[in-house]
Amino acid sequence: MTLPLAGTTTTVTAHVRYFAAAAEAAGVPAEDVPLPAGAGAAQLRAAIVAAHPAVARVLEISSLLVEGVVHEDPPAPLREGAGEVSVDVLPPFAGG
Template sequence: MRIRYFAGAAEAAGVPEESFEPDFDVTVAELVEQLGADRERLAKVLAVSTLLIDGRPVHERSEYIGPESQVDVLPPFAGG
């Protein structure tokens, strides 16, 4: 699974993207928990971010993600 971080999420993760190799489908909640397990700052960003699975917005964190999916992490953006 390919995880891509944007803006503040990339800063919190310390990388613009990374791979996550589950042996089976995981829920969005499980993925978020595992990605933020040892990175407190990233965990906080993930809690308020919009996630896209293969370009489609996630509406429920109980949704399953396949091991070949791409997940985009979009933190809240400020603008004006």
């Protein structure tokens, strides 16, 4: 599934994979989310919630891994310039 992005030509495509409760709430295991170039995690989270309101609560407590690294600075760009980036949404889960 690809979410729509209106009014921009320079984009970052976030290949988002949802795990555990995040996948259940989103209703899809993965999707492509187009964002404006320079978009940060906050913009990605907003786009996801706009498309899947039920995922909002889970997303608030989930970690985002961008290219395999925890992304802890919401306004920092997911990547510089246009292109593609891999993002994993990992909710907290119990176990070892």
